[in-house]
Amino acid sequence: xxxxxxxxxxxxxxxxxxxxxxxxxxxxxxxxxxxxxxxxxxxxxxxxxxxxxxxxxxxxxxxxxxxxxxxxxxxxxxxxxxxxxxxxxxxxxxxxxxxxxxxxxxxxxxxxxxxxxxxxxxxxxxxxxxxxxxxxxxxxxxxxxxxxxxxxxxxxxxxxxxxxxxxxxxxxxxxxxxxxxxxxxxxxxxxxxxxxxxxxxxxxxxxxxxxxxxxxxxxxxxxxxxxxxxxxxxxxxxxxxxxxxxxxxxxxxxxxxxxxxxxxxxxxxxxxxxxxxxxxxxxxxxxxxxxxxxxxxxxxxxxxxxxxxxxxxxxxxxxxxxxxxxxxx
Amino acid sequence: xxxxxxxxxxxxxxxxxxxxxxxxxxxxxxxxxxxxxxxxxxxxxxxxxxxxxxxxxxxxxxxxxxxxxxxxxxxxxxxxxxxxxxxxxxxxxxxxxxxxxxxxxxxxxxxxxxxxxxxxxxxxxxxxxxxxxxxxxxxxxxxxxxxxxxxxxxxxxxxxxxxxxxxxxxxxxxxxxxxxxxxxxxxxxxxxxxxxxxxxxxxxxxxxxxxxxxxxxxxxxxxxxxxxxxxxxxxxxxxxxxxxxxxxxxxxxxxxxxxxxxxxxxxxxxxxxxxxxxxxxxxxxxxxxxxxxxxxxxxxxxxxxxxxxxxxxxxxxxxxxxxxxxxxxxxxxxxxxxxxxxxxxxxxxxxxxxxxxxxxxxxxxxxxxxxxxxxxxxxxxxxxxxxxxxxxxxxxxxxxxxxxxxxxxxxxxxxxxxxxxxxxxxxxxxxxxxxxxxxxxxxxxxxxxxxxxxxxxxxxxxxxxxxxxxxxxxxxxxxxxxxxxxxxxxxxxxxxxxxxxxxxxxxxxxxxxxxxxxxxxxxxxxxxxxxxxxxxxxxxxxxxxxxxxxxxxxxxxxxxxxxxxxxxxxxxxxxxxxxxxxxxxxxxxxxxxxxxxxxx
Ligand SMILES: Nc1ncnc2c1ncn2[C@@H]1O[C@H](COP(=O)(O)OP(=O)(O)OP(=O)(O)O)[C@@H](O)[C@H]1O
Ligand code: SF4
Ligand SMILES: [Mg+2]
Numbered sequence: 031x032x033x034x035x036x037x038x039x040x041x042x043x044x045x046x047x048x049x050x051x052x053x054x055x056x057x058x059x060x061x062x063x064x065x066x067x068x069x070x071x072x073x074x075x076x077x078x079x080x081x082x083x084x085x086x087x088x089x090x091x092x093x094x095x096x097x098x099x100x101x102x103x104x105x106x107x108x109x110x111x112x113x114x115x116x117x118x119x120x121x122x123x124x125x126x127x128x129x130x131x132x133x134x135x136x137x138x139x140x141x142x143x144x145x146x147x148x149x150x151x152x153x154x155x156x157x158x159x160x161x162x163x164x165x166x167x168x169x170x171x172x173x174x175x176x177x178x179x180x181x182x183x184x185x186x187x188x189x190x191x192x193x194x195x196x197x198x199x200x201x202x203x204x205x206x207x208x209x210x211x212x213x214x215x216x217x218x219x220x221x222x223x224x225x226x227x228x229x230x231x232x233x234x235x236x237x238x239x240x241x242x243x244x245x246x247x248x249x250x251x252x253x254x255x256x257x258x259x260x261x262x263x264x265x266x267x268x269x270x271x272x273x274x275x276x277x278x279x280x281x282x283x284x285x286x287x288x289x290x291x292x293x294x295x296x297x298x299x300x301x302x303x304x305x306x307x308x309x310x311x312x313x314x315x316x317x318x319x320x321x322x323x324x325x326x327x328x329x330x331x332x333x334x335x336x337x338x339x340x341x342x343x344x345x346x347x348x349x350x351x352x353x354x355x356x357x358x359x
Numbered sequence: 360x361x362x363x364x365x366x367x368x369x370x371x372x373x374x375x376x377x378x379x380x381x382x383x384x385x386x387x388x389x390x391x392x393x394x395x396x397x398x399x400x401x402x403x404x405x406x407x408x409x410x411x412x413x414x415x416x417x418x419x420x421x422x423x424x425x426x427x428x429x430x431x432x433x434x435x436x437x438x439x440x441x442x443x444x445x446x447x448x449x450x451x452x453x454x455x456x457x458x459x460x461x462x463x464x465x466x467x468x469x470x471x472x473x474x475x476x477x478x479x480x481x482x483x484x485x486x487x488x489x490x491x492x493x494x495x496x497x498x499x500x501x502x503x504x505x506x507x508x509x510x511x512x513x514x515x516x517x518x519x520x521x522x523x524x525x526x527x528x529x530x531x532x533x534x535x536x537x538x539x540x541x542x543x544x545x546x547x548x549x550x551x552x553x554x555x556x557x558x559x560x561x562x563x564x565x566x567x568x569x570x571x572x573x574x575x576x577x578x579x580x581x582x583x584x585x586x587x588x589x590x591x592x593x594x595x596x597x598x599x600x601x602x603x604x605x606x607x608x609x610x611x612x613x614x615x616x617x618x619x620x621x622x623x624x625x626x627x628x629x630x631x632x633x634x635x636x637x638x639x640x641x642x643x644x645x646x647x648x649x650x651x652x653x654x655x656x657x658x659x660x661x662x663x664x665x666x667x668x669x670x671x672x673x674x675x676x677x678x679x680x681x682x683x684x685x686x687x688x689x690x691x692x693x694x695x696x697x698x699x700x701x702x703x704x705x706x707x708x709x710x711x712x713x714x715x716x717x718x719x720x721x722x723x724x725x726x727x728x729x730x731x732x733x734x735x736x737x738x739x740x741x742x743x744x745x746x747x748x749x750x751x752x753x754x755x756x757x758x759x760x761x762x763x764x765x766x767x768x769x770x771x772x773x774x775x776x777x778x779x780x781x782x783x784x785x786x787x788x789x790x791x792x793x794x795x796x797x798x799x800x801x802x803x804x805x806x807x808x809x810x811x812x813x814x815x816x817x818x819x820x821x822x823x824x825x826x827x828x829x830x831x832x833x834x835x836x837x838x839x840x841x842x843x844x845x846x847x848x849x850x851x852x853x854x855x856x857x858x859x860x861x862x863x864x865x866x867x868x869x870x871x872x873x874x875x876x877x878x879x880x881x882x883x884x885x886x887x888x889x890x891x892x893x894x895x896x897x898x899x900x901x902x903x904x905x906x907x908x909x910x911x912x913x914x915x916x917x918x919x920x921x922x923x924x925x926x927x928x929x930x931x932x933x934x935x936x937x938x939x940x941x942x943x944x945x946x947x948x949x950x951x952x953x954x955x956x957x958x959x
Contacts, residue, residue: 255430257473261528263428265488265535266461275487279478354478 038347042340049336050102054095056325107330112322117330120315125334126205127194128300128311134227135234135296136289142167142239143285147246151254151273167240171299175233175306182229190226192308197222230307234299238292245288249281256280282353290343297335375538375571376402376425381439381449383417383424383595391436394420396595398439399670402539404569407562409582409603411618412592413878414849418575421592422541425573426464427456444538461489465532469544471524475516481527482512489535499530503560521757522553529557533564540564543575547876550756550905555949558585577878580622583607584951588678591615594651597670601678609689611673611680613656616688621880625935625950629912632698632887636880650683658687704894706915707747711782711867711899712768717741718776719763719923737763738923740777747782747866750893750900752910752931754946755920761903764920765789765871768901782899787867788860792875794853798844804830805840808859829862830855832895833888850881857888864896871903886913907946911935919943 073081086094101108107117146163149156166174183191190196195207200219202210208227211220253259254277262276263269304313312331319327383395395417402408410418420429427448429435441448443463448456468474476484485496500508503526516524525545532540542561546554562585565572576582582589582603589606591599591614599612610616617636627633637655649664650656656663663683673680675689682688718741720734737760745751755761766772767779769789781787791797799807809818809826830837833854844852853873860868870889874882890913893900904910910917911931918928919940926940938944 257468257470258476260428260468261474261484261531262476262487264426264460264466265531266457266459267487268457271487276476276479280476 034347038340038344042337045340046333046336047099049332050099050329051095054098054329102333107333108326110319110324110327112319112324112327117326120327121312121330121334124310124312124315127309128304128313130206130208130223131227131230131234131304131309131311132296132300134231135238138231138235139238139242139292140289142235143243143246146239146243147250147273147278150247151250151277152270163236164240164244167236171233171237172302172306174236175230175303178229178233179306189228191229194226194310195219195223196226230303230309233303233306234296237299238289238296241292242285242288246281246285249284250277253277253281279353283350286346286350286353290346293339293342297339374401374403375444377440377442378425379440379442381421381424381437381441383420383429383438384436385420385429385433387433391434394595395424398595398597400590400597400600402571402573404538404571405565406588407565407572407574407586409586409589410573410575410592411577411579411582411589411615413577413618413880416592417595418577418592419543420595422466422543422573422575425539425541426460426466427451428460462535463537464539464541465535465537466541466543467525467528467532467545469547471521471528471545474528475524477516480513480515481519485512485527485531485534488531491534495534496530499534500527503527503530503533504556505530522549522557525549525553525557526560529560529564533568533570536568537570540570540572541575542572544577545574546576546581551907551949551951552756552945554581555951558951561585578622579607579618579879580624580951591618594646596651596681597679598652598682599673599678599680600670601673601676601680605676605678609675611675611678611685611688612652612682613658613685613688613691614652616691617657618879620691621883623879623883623886623912624908624952625911625947627908627912629931631700632890633883633912634698635883635887650681657691658684660684701890702894704748704915705897706749709747709782710744710780711747711749712787712901713744713780714764714768714777715742715744715780716777717764717767717774717779719760719767719772719774721763736923738767738774741920741923741925743918743925743928745867745899745901747899748893748897749916750902750914751928752902752904752914752917753920754904754907754910754917757905759920760923761905761920762871765869765901765903768867769869781867783866785863785865787869788865790856790860790868790870790873792872794856794873795844795849797856798852800844803841803843804835804847804855804858808855808862811859811862825862826858829858832861832892833858849877850884853877853881853885854888857892861892861896861898865898867899867901868893869901869903872905873902874909875905882909889913907935907950919946 082088086097089097098108105118107121109115110117110120113120142163146160149160169177179191182189197219200207200210200216202214202219204210204213207223208220211217211223250273254273259272259276262272267275300311300313301317302313303309304311305317308314312334316328316331318324319331378401379399381395381398382393384391385394386392398421400408410421412418423429424435424437425441425443425448429437437449439449443459446455446459446463448459451459475481481500482493482496485491485499496512497508500511505511505523505526511519511523511527516527519527529545540561545561546557549557558581561572561574564570574582574586579589586603589599589601589603590597591606591612593612593614599606599610599615601611606615607619610619614636620634621636623633637657646667648667650659650666650668653659653663660683666683668681668683670679670681672678674686717738718736719738720736722734741760741764743751743753743764753761753764763772767774768781769787770779771789798804802810805823805826808829809822812822812825826840827837830840835851835854835858839847839851839855844855847855868889873889874885877885886909889900889902892898900913902910902913907917914931916928917931917934919926919934919942921940921942927934927938927943929939934943935947938947
């Protein structure tokens with residue numbers, strides 16, 4: 031365990047270094063002038079020059095990179111060109127919305143995978159439903175998101191399809207509205223937050239659910255033919271118990287790996303889905319930063335996503351070793 | 360449900376199990392085939408019935424049918440009647456089956472490795488069973504002779520040895536106090552000492568609990584040491600049934616007689632080839648109106664392929680037999696001319712293989728929090744040398760280090776200490792336990808055998824001739840040269856593996872348990888083939904086995920390995936007549952024999 035934890039921390043640092051280097055390298059290739067951008071389009075050349083001096087843009091690239099790393103170590107991600115605020119402040123503001131949506135999509139995706147497994151192994155003749163889920167989950171994410179918004183919001187008006195909350199001025203302690211609503215004793219806020227989250231989370235959960243569900247079904251197909259499943263059935267316990275107690279846990283490794291592979295895809299999809307549903311999170315922030323060549327912001331988000339990925343995949347690996355005690359971390 | 364438990368509280372009078380005219384059809388890839396055909400028999404409380412037959416005869420299928428656990432993907436069609444404790448199970452609903460499995464019938468299987476859930480502790484798996492409260496878990500574990508039941512209960516299966524797992528499975532089955540226990544080859548994976556202990560345990564359980572035990576085996580010797588009655592199964596039909604001792608003494612069906620003749624034990628004649636059953640079952644003829652054994656039967660008559668022989672009372676014992684000409688069977692034994700003795704084998708003084716001071720350890724157990732693992736010695740300064748032309752058999756319990764030593768000799772594992780010297784420069788050839796798994800599924804047999812010719816293209820005339828010679832040498836039908844492994848029987852695959860090993864005759868052949876998964880007749884055939892090959896090609900051989908009888912038949916010397924140490928090495932008959940170490944003594948004592956009571 032100790033070795034494993036050390037390894038994953040060292041791995042995290044290496045990944046962050048590589049990523050920061052790549053994104054930093056982008057700065058020198060892209061023909062945008064941060065000094066000009068920060069000083070403003072109408073600033074006199076001396077002001078731009080002073081800003082360049084101030085930002086240290088004339089120093090050798092490696093010195094700039096070193097300085098950048100030093101700031102990074104103090105959680106200083108620089109200043110956003112677009113919002114003129116420290117990137118770390120921006121991230122702090124937008125992260126909770128994305129965390130809330132991301133976690134909800136993962137949970138919903140895993141639940142969907144479970145439904146697919148239950149259909150396959152407990153309800154004979156449910157192939158059609160599974161086929162439909164796979165079909166919907168395989169459409170491109172922007173199309174799926176637009177279709178969901180069109181039907182359930184625009185046409186049927188069953189669910190809200192824009193924004194995060196109807197209570198404009200609500201602000202809770204954690205920033206996760208569903209939890210905050212309960213914490214401050216306003217359940218109507220939680221409910222509203224949940225309703226707002228449903229469509230974007232569903233759009234994000236479909237591809238996760240299909241990928242994880244198929245991998246889970248494949249693994250279960252193997253596991254349910256093992257002799258110990260026969261032993262379990264031989265004890266006269268119900269098929270549901272056989273599946274849950276004996277099948278699921280032994281089949282968990284592959285679908286968990288698949289879930290881990292889905293995380294970076296989820297980050298990419300967050301950009302699209304937050305844009306479509308006007309969800310005020312890091313995805314939307316990134317889309318806007320990209321549009322205005324706001325490199326410090328993009329870099330900051332990339333680093334945050336990188337850290338989140340390492341955190342989640344470490345958790346998943348620990349989960350795998352708990353499910354299968356033969357995997358020794 | 361209520362009805363069921365009410366019935367069960369009544370004392371069972373008469374038979375526990377009555378099977379009538381049971382037929383099972385399974386479909387593989389859309390093609391239905393009749394796996395069980397008109398099976399009828401009864402079982403009484405406390406009775407042990409052995410179900411004997413070769414691989415593929417339908418033994419496992421009977422067990423699964425009685426539990427309602429035939430794999431659903433094979434679309435099982437079951438006809439006839441199964442009455443278990445008075446309840447009709449053919450055509451019964453899911454609920455009835457589930458409750459029958461919970462209260463009435465339990466099973467233990469051949470593979471104790473796979474039969475326990477690897478991610479659940481023994482205790483939690485036992486709690487699922489009927490009567491799985493903590494007290495009876497400890498109780499039953501210790502009743503099966505497991506030391507320290509509390510520790511075992513909290514362990515995960517991979518921490519237990521094969522024998523311990525088999526005991527756990529028995530405890531788990533017996534704690535539900537079933538009326539019927541199905542034991543499907545429960546001792547095949549175990550060495551003789553453990554096997555003898557498990558058989559004793561089953562015998563005691565049948566007597567004390569009045570449980571009826573259906574004991575599935577391909578080994579008549581094991582059956583004889585345990586069972587009261589025997590059913591001989593061939594191609595899904597019962598061909599002979601009767602009291603175990605009657606059938607063992609006076610087998611009336613040619614197939615049972617052949618099975619009995621093919622078995623070998625510590626008293627078999629080792630100077631000449633072992634008797635075997637005539638060929639293996641090949642493609643099936645249309646058996647609806649014929650005797651299924653007709654293609655192999657040495658006394659078959661024309662009418663055997665025109666009438667299906669009914670199961671009739673046997674004339675020589677109180678049981679029944681399905682053979683039109685069973686009065687001829689008795690002559691079979693007298694007819695069988697003894698085979699010619701083996702020619703003398705020239706053993707040279709030079710060593711083909713010399714292992715000196717071999718030591719090896721393996722890491723065991725889980726890593727600690729700090730990431731360290733303990734290492735367990737598996738071999739301790741082993742010295743062994745095999746002369747050119749000589750065969751040495753290596754016997755020992757599972758986990759003694761036999762396979763590790765063989766792998767070191769083959770150069771597949773590097774020892775931590777000691778040296779390996781081989782006479783031959785070529786790497787030695789190795790034959791493993793599972794012949795089917797050691798062939799590449801998508802290459803034809805000819806291609807796989809020809810692969811070892813290297814310099815010669817296997818498609819050239821010369822190449823094909825060499826392959827043809829090798830195939831003939833191992834007694835394989837030359838038409839199988841273009842067959843794929845999946846199209847051949849286990850025995851044919853074993854011959855192909857040997858042809859591949861000897862096409863370029865090696866000076867040293869290493870065999871790792873090549874017969875342990877085979878039924879008696881196939882095992883005898885393989886032993887004959889190996890004996891023949893090594894004499895004809897002058898090969899030295901290291902033959903790893905846990906079967907002392909096989910070791911005695913094939914080898915010039917037997918080496919006994921115990922806990923990684925070579926405790927004894929000598930001439931086979933000397934070792935068996937006067938074992939020096941206590942371990943070898945218990946090994947010899949545990950050998951089952953056809954005589955009632957077993958053992959020596
Ligand atoms: N799904 C299937 N479809 C058709 N035939 C099958 C199917 N499964 C098994 N069989 C056949 O049923 C017969 C009986 O198989 P079974 O496993 O009961 O034999 P067995 O006597 O237990 O053999 P072994 O000693 O190898 O365990 C064999 O001929 C086998 O090939
Ligand atoms: S019926 Fe004929 S073929 Fe079948 S076992 Fe008897 S003699 Fe042999
Ligand atoms: Mg079987």
